[in-house]
Amino acid sequence: MSLTLAAQDAAPQQTWLEKLGPGHIILAVALVLYPLVASDFFLTQIGGYSLIFGMLALSLMMLAGYGGMVSLAQITVAGIAAYAIAILGNNNSNVLGFGWPWWLAAPFAVLAAAVASALIGWISVRTEGIYTIMITLAIATATYYFAQQNYAIFNGHSGYAGIHAPSFWGVNWRDPKAFYYLCLGFAVLSYAAILYGARSTFGLTLQAIRDNPRRMRALGYDVTAHKVFAWFLAGIIAGLAGVLLVWFNGRVSPGTIGVDVAIDVLIIAVIGGLQHPIGPFLGALVVVLMQTFAIDIVGAERFNTLIGLVFLVIVFVSPDGILGLWGRIKPYLAQESLRSGP
Amino acid sequence: MTESFAADRLQSSGAYALELDGVARHFGALVALSGINMRIAAGERRAVLGSNGAGKTTLFNAVTGDFLPTAGRIRFFGEDITDLPPHERIRRGLRRTYQISQLFKGLSVLDSIFLACRGVSRRRFSLLRPKATDVNRVQAESILNAVHLETWRDALVATLSHGQQRQLEIALALAGAPRFILFDEPAAGLSPTERRDLVAILNGLPKHIGYVIIEHDLDVALRVSEYVSMMHNGRLFKEGTPQEIEADPEVQEIYLGGKHG
Numbered sequence: 171m172s173l174t175l176a177a178q179d180a181a182p183q184q185t186w187l188e189k190l191g192p193g194h195i196i197l198a199v200a201l202v203l204y205p206l207v208a209s210d211f212f213l214t215q216i217g218g219y220s221l222i223f224g225m226l227a228l229s230l231m232m233l234a235g236y237g238g239m240v241s242l243a244q245i246t247v248a249g250i251a252a253y254a255i256a257i258l259g260n261n262n263s264n265v266l267g268f269g270w271p272w273w274l275a276a277p278f279a280v281l282a283a284a285v286a287s288a289l290i291g292w293i294s295v296r297t298e299g300i301y302t303i304m305i306t307l308a309i310a311t312a313t314y315y316f317a318q319q320n321y322a323i324f325n326g327h328s329g330y331a332g333i334h335a336p337s338f339w340g341v342n343w344r345d346p347k348a349f350y351y352l353c354l355g356f357a358v359l360s361y362a363a364i365l366y367g368a369r370s371t372f373g374l375t376l377q378a379i380r381d382n383p384r385r386m387r388a389l390g391y392d393v394t395a396h397k398v399f400a401w402f403l404a405g406i407i408a409g410l411a412g413v414l415l416v417w418f419n420g421r422v423s424p425g426t427i428g429v430d431v432a433i434d435v436l437i438i439a440v441i442g443g444l445q446h447p448i449g450p451f452l453g454a455l456v457v458v459l460m461q462t463f464a465i466d467i468v469g470a471e472r473f474n475t476l477i478g479l480v481f482l483v484i485v486f487v488s489p490d491g492i493l494g495l496w497g498r499i500k501p502y503l504a505q506e507s508l509r510s511g512p
Numbered sequence: 513m514t515e516s517f518a519a520d521r522l523q524s525s526g527a528y529a530l531e532l533d534g535v536a537r538h539f540g541a542l543v544a545l546s547g548i549n550m551r552i553a554a555g556e557r558r559a560v561l562g563s564n565g566a567g568k569t570t571l572f573n574a575v576t577g578d579f580l581p582t583a584g585r586i587r588f589f590g591e592d593i594t595d596l597p598p599h600e601r602i603r604r605g606l607r608r609t610y611q612i613s614q615l616f617k618g619l620s621v622l623d624s625i626f627l628a629c630r631g632v633s634r635r636r637f638s639l640l641r642p643k644a645t646d647v648n649r650v651q652a653e654s655i656l657n658a659v660h661l662e663t664w665r666d667a668l669v670a671t672l673s674h675g676q677q678r679q680l681e682i683a684l685a686l687a688g689a690p691r692f693i694l695f696d697e698p699a700a701g702l703s704p705t706e707r708r709d710l711v712a713i714l715n716g717l718p719k720h721i722g723y724v725i726i727e728h729d730l731d732v733a734l735r736v737s738e739y740v741s742m743m744h745n746g747r748l749f750k751e752g753t754p755q756e757i758e759a760d761p762e763v764q765e766i767y768l769g770g771k772h773g
Binding site for chain 2: 366367369370371372373374375377378380381382384385386387388389390391392393396399
């Protein structure tokens with residue numbers, strides 16, 4: 171997406187391309203051309219899935235990296251959007267299903283997720299550090315069990331099935347290529363929004379609150395309101411990921427929002443690194459690849475052990491995740507090229 | 513003489529900047545502040561002296577709302593602000609600096625000052641990047657120059673020296689048309705040159721901006737204030753002009769003893 175924008179603007183002015191930088195351009199070309207070489211399995215199970223979980227971890231990275239608030243409830247927020255799609259649109263579980271068209275159901279689902287996220291934020295901003303983690307874990311766990319036991323809204327442990335991705339412009343958006351580009355589009359949009367927003371007025375206030383909430387109050391800021399708004403914004407990204415997830419799976423059940431998934435999102439964010447919005451996507455790719463292929467390498471009984479080991483090694487070698495590793499290698503590479511240069 | 517100063521001010525402005533009636537603060541059994549009655553005219557410059565633990569910073573925290581007082585009322589330009597949250601007090605024109613710098617280590621110097629300007633302005637929640645022509649950005653640039661930090665404009669706050677951090681601490685309090693400022697030991701840890709700069713900055717403030725300054729360095733405190741309040745064990749125990757306070761035998765005994773003994 172960003173590539174086509176850049177290409178159109180390239181002729182009259184160079185600034186767009188220059189602003190993007192070579193890293194972004196190479197990445198954009200690779201991601202746009204990926205369907206030419208990838209099988210359907212690699213397009214959806216690896217590509218689409220990594221982008222969706224990258225967005226989930228991105229919403230956590232925004233809260234944790236910029237706002238200093240570590241949340242374990244991001245999959246819960248995404249789950250609310252997923253359930254909303256099933257309830258507002260169509261499903262074949264014979265429970266609810268208002269039959270709204272996708273263009274009405276999807277925005278409402280994202281809005282519901284964002285409002286729920288703001289509510290979770292409002293509850294948890296009274297706490298700090300490890301207590302925020304605990305209270306969001308409690309909310310994630312409670313929502314999981316509530317969804318499992320409530321039949322009127324959540325249809326209990328079986329949840330909802332038979333949910334279809336939309337078809338328009340003559341495209342079925344659940345087709346592997348189309349779905350991959352759909353995920354890529356929203357992932358790029360979320361990534362660009364975070365990259366831009368970090369330097370916006372609100373982005374600066376959020377980082378300042380992370381560094382020193384007391385001083386922000388003494389500068390005239392309602393710190394609680396700013397934190398809750400951050401949760402609302404993070405909820406939009408998590409909600410989008412939830413909509414994509416339910417369109418991809420065609421179903422949503424308590425297992426979608428389980429505590430194990432909540433922890434996966436945290437692991438993705440930590441493995442990727444919280445210093446830059448690209449981190450969550452790197453982390454998602456690594457974790458999704460491991461979860462897919464660890465079984466082939468060490469067998470079904472040991473694959474979680476392998477994932478755990480890789481996690482330990484990355485965190486042990488670099489507390490800032492993959493991004494931190496790159497940060498350490500980069501100056502070394504620069505020195506090498508200086509030495510080998512003329 | 514001191515009475516007449518306050519009275520003059522009252523007649524011209526018609527209001528006190530700050531009025532404290534019976535303000536007290538208890539931490540459990542510890543009485544940090546007790547029965548503080550204080551009237552400070554608009555535009556007045558007041559020093560608060562006292563040994564460590566006398567309750568000076570606790571007094572500031574009560575006025576800004578960092579910690580609420582356990583008893584008493586506080587009025588700011590006639591309005592009762594005792595129950596207002598800190599940010600509402602700031603938006604009414606109150607400012608403060610901290611004894612230990614309270615800064616944003618991950619932000620640049622300019623962004624920090626910009627946030628201070630934006631905090632008492634509109635569009636605090638804007639999702640857009642501020643343009644170079646943004647009114648708060650322009651204000652921030654001029655404050656940057658006023659506190660001589662222009663060389664460090666884009667530096668991360670964490671990379672500043674102690675003295676520069678103290679200057680930024682003051683810059684944040686000067687943002688956005690302050691009416692009254694509380695300075696908590698602004699000279700702490702500054703070199704003699706930096707102290708001279710500080711005195712120049714304080715004396716150069718527009719006349720309508722009053723302040724209270726907590727300062728251990730009498731060379732600074734007595735040169736930037738018109739009136740002095742002495743605190744001891746959480747109480748106000750003496751007030752007077754800088755000359756009267758310096759000459760007072762009881763004050764010398766408690767606080768200045770070492771210096772003049």
